[in-house]
Amino acid sequence: MATTRPAALQPESAYRSPNLWLEALRNLRHSPSALLGMIIIGALVIIAIAAPIFATHDPIKTMIGVPGETGRLPSKPPCIPILGCEEPQHILGLDLNARDLYSRVIYGTRTSLSVGVITISLSIIAGTTLGLIAGYAGGTADNAIMRLMDVILAFPALLLAISIVTILGPGLTNALLGITITFIPQYARLSRASVLSIKEQEFVVAEQALGANPLRIMLAHILPNAITPIIVQGTLGVGTAILDAAALSFLGLGAQPPTPEWGQILSESRNYLFTSPHLVFFPGIAIMITVLGFNLLGDGMRDALDPRLNRN
Amino acid sequence: MLKFVIRRLTFSIPVLLGILIVTFTLARAIPGDPCLAVLGERATPEICETFFRRNGLDQPAPIQLLIYMRNFAQGDLGESMRFHRPVMELLVERLPTTVELGAFALLFAISVGVPLGVLSAYRHKSALDVGTMIGANIGVSMPVFWLGLMLAYLFAVLLKDTPFALPPSGRLTPGANPDPFYIVAGWIAEGAEPPGLLRFISRINTLNAILTLNWELLIDALRHLILPAVAVGTIPLAIIARMSRSSVLEVLNQDYVRTARAKGLREREVVGKHALKNAMLPVITVIGLNFGLVISGAVLTETIFSLTGVGRTLVDSITSRDYTLVQGFTVVIAAGFVLINMVVDILYGYLDPRIRFN
Numbered sequence: 001m002a003t004t005r006p007a008a009l010q011p012e013s014a015y016r017s018p019n020l021w022l023e024a025l026r027n028l029r030h031s032p033s034a035l036l037g038m039i040i041i042g043a044l045v046i047i048a049i050a051a052p053i054f055a056t057h058d059p060i061k062t063m064i065g066v067p068g069e070t071g072r073l074p075s076k077p078p079c080i081p082i083l084g085c086e087e088p089q090h091i092l093g094l095d096l097n098a099r100d101l102y103s104r105v106i107y108g109t110r111t112s113l114s115v116g117v118i119t120i121s122l123s124i125i126a127g128t129t130l131g132l133i134a135g136y137a138g139g140t141a142d143n144a145i146m147r148l149m150d151v152i153l154a155f156p157a158l159l160l161a162i163s164i165v166t167i168l169g170p171g172l173t174n175a176l177l178g179i180t181i182t183f184i185p186q187y188a189r190l191s192r193a194s195v196l197s198i199k200e201q202e203f204v205v206a207e208q209a210l211g212a213n214p215l216r217i218m219l220a221h222i223l224p225n226a227i228t229p230i231i232v233q234g235t236l237g238v239g240t241a242i243l244d245a246a247a248l249s250f251l252g253l254g255a256q257p258p259t260p261e262w263g264q265i266l267s268e269s270r271n272y273l274f275t276s277p278h279l280v281f282f283p284g285i286a287i288m289i290t291v292l293g294f295n296l297l298g299d300g301m302r303d304a305l306d307p308r309l310n311r312n
Numbered sequence: 313m314l315k316f317v318i319r320r321l322t323f324s325i326p327v328l329l330g331i332l333i334v335t336f337t338l339a340r341a342i343p344g345d346p347c348l349a350v351l352g353e354r355a356t357p358e359i360c361e362t363f364f365r366r367n368g369l370d371q372p373a374p375i376q377l378l379i380y381m382r383n384f385a386q387g388d389l390g391e392s393m394r395f396h397r398p399v400m401e402l403l404v405e406r407l408p409t410t411v412e413l414g415a416f417a418l419l420f421a422i423s424v425g426v427p428l429g430v431l432s433a434y435r436h437k438s439a440l441d442v443g444t445m446i447g448a449n450i451g452v453s454m455p456v457f458w459l460g461l462m463l464a465y466l467f468a469v470l471l472k473d474t475p476f477a478l479p480p481s482g483r484l485t486p487g488a489n490p491d492p493f494y495i496v497a498g499w500i501a502e503g504a505e506p507p508g509l510l511r512f513i514s515r516i517n518t519l520n521a522i523l524t525l526n527w528e529l530l531i532d533a534l535r536h537l538i539l540p541a542v543a544v545g546t547i548p549l550a551i552i553a554r555m556s557r558s559s560v561l562e563v564l565n566q567d568y569v570r571t572a573r574a575k576g577l578r579e580r581e582v583v584g585k586h587a588l589k590n591a592m593l594p595v596i597t598v599i600g601l602n603f604g605l606v607i608s609g610a611v612l613t614e615t616i617f618s619l620t621g622v623g624r625t626l627v628d629s630i631t632s633r634d635y636t637l638v639q640g641f642t643v644v645i646a647a648g649f650v651l652i653n654m655v656v657d658i659l660y661g662y663l664d665p666r667i668r669f670n
Contacts, residue, residue, distance in 0.1 A: 033449075071453035074364075075529040101654050149410050150326075150330070151334055154327055154646045154649055155649070156604040157607065158608035159607060159611065159626070162627060163338045163630065163638075166630045166631070167343065199531075201641050239452075243453075247456070247457060247612055250612065251611075251612070251627060256372055266458060270457075270461055270616070273464065274468075274469050277469075280458070281462070283460070284455060284459075284462065290452050291452075291453035291454075292449060295449055295452060297337060299449075
């Protein structure tokens with residue numbers, strides 16, 4: 001009877017990647033949606049940084065009385081060169097105040113991208129801190145923090161943001177704060193859940209037994225293990241934050257004129273929808289593409305970073 | 313099951329209390345003098361003093377809060393400072409618009425989203441699947457207000473004078489003033505004051521039309537509802553389609569589905585009886601969570617389609633510092649939100665016994 005010997009095990013490095021992030025990056029490369037998302041966001045970042053190069057005009061300058069300008073207002077049928085009309089100066093035509101719409105949309109990229117990224121970063125910092133404290137401390141602190149989060153979650157997000165901005169006064173900074181607050185509970189819940197599951201694991205218990213400072217345990221051991229779902233949720237959240245900011249501006253509570261912000265451009269021109277729909281069309285498309293970019297990247301990241309999905 | 317329901321109910325009480333306190337505080341924190349905002353130039357110090365006394369604003373804030381809570385428990389939301397009418401009455405008048413809009417939006421989202429998601433999971437990686445997922449990704453990325461405006465332009469301007477034309481504003485054709493069902497049925501004499509519940513139901517135009525068998529009115533109301541409901545329902549639709557797809561995909565790979573197939577069950581029974589039942593659990597949660605999106609969507613859509621619903625009234629009242637109305641409407645919306653989440657949780661516990669016993 002022949003003795004069967006088990007096949008020699010491969011070295012560990014062959015089936016286990018040294019770093020979760022490297023593996024995730026490798027997975028991301030193979031995800032078409034993540035790639036498309038990265039391309040869209042990359043392009044938008046370049047447009048935002050180099051807005052003065054891409055824009056053909058000053059986004060807040062009215063073109064009335066400027067030499068060589070026709071001063072064609074949108075009450076006339078829209079004249080859009082890329083749709084085959086000969087008027088080379090203004091790619092998307094002029095808006096209601098005779099400003100160059102194309103340049104306004106280009107500059108709007110800056111506002112929307114920064115609003116999205118800043119809001120989510122702030123709410124991740126605040127939410128994760130609260131979640132870490134709640135999860136690690138437990139007891140009264142946990143109860144107090146999480147019940148407050150429940151109350152915030154009990155309000156429809158946009159409604160709460162509207163109320164907060166009304167109290168603080170309209171404006172982009174306050175809109176940003178209002179949206180930040182509505183996002184905090186998501187990250188608090190996520191990080192708390194991660195902490196609760198990691199807290200009981202042996203490496204944390206060992207650290208505690210060694211008498212390590214709780215702050216050190218939280219920051220050096222628990223946080224790195226809890227951060228993945230937060231980053232995925234954050235990427236998806238940037239899109240929602242941009243949509244909310246645009247909605248607040250649309251209601252007149254966010255960016256104030258003449259700041260070029262997509263929601264604000266939409267709000268200015270919505271009463272002229274039936275005569276000059278292009279004024280409404282293009283800023284909306286810009287919002288949609290941006291949000292789509294973040295959603296695609298977020299979805300791709302979720303698939304890439306979720307170890308459970310890698311097993312298949 | 314009863315134990316689970318009671319436990320879930322008790323969980324909601326602190327949240328409801330929290331909502332009352334937060335709304336109360338938020339409404340007080342709105343900057344500006346309500347007397348000046350409401351009375352404008354007529355606001356002299358003496359008149360303002362009377363105004364404050366009449367609206368209970370001369371009491372210290374904690375006392376105001378206690379009075380507010382007591383009245384709330386009695387169903388009294390106070391009197392709107394701007395309209396000089398009870399907030400409850402305004403709610404009965406305007407909530408039906410929002411409820412009808414929200415219900416049709418959700419109906420649209422569920423009736424299109426669930427089948428699309430299930431089909432794309434069943435035909436995984438087919439053209440239908442890829443198309444649905446691209447559509448769903450675009451759907452969740454669209455601003456509601458932009459979609460509303462674009463739909464209005466498409467159906468009211470571009471398709472004008474075609475059979476597809478749809479009205480871009482209002483709830484009924486101007487001039488239409490349908491009789492409430494309780495008058496048509498002769499329950500209440502014309503001129504008499506009917507109970508709030510009857511008025512509430514009669515203001516849901518589609519329901520009123522069905523109750524009075526007035527089909528012309530029903531068609532008119534539906535035609536006005538299509539555009540705003542599609543605008544509000546698109547994001548939930550995309551989310552529901554994605555959730556149904558991933559949930560069905562997961563279930564289809566389970567052992568019990570293979571067992572069902574191995575037993576020789578017909579495919580329709582495998583999918584309908586075994587797979588769908590289990591796959592629908594997460595979908596129900598997502599539908600419940602979408603209530604918030606529907607409310608946010610309604611605030612924006614009501615503004616675009618000139619509908620005098622709760623969302624639009626609320627936004628207008630915030631700017632005119634109508635404390636009592638802002639408080640009342642916000643509390644009712646948030647409480648509705650909590651209630652719906654509770655119903656979803658209970659439903660979930662009913663469908664999945666594991667949750668009940670945990």
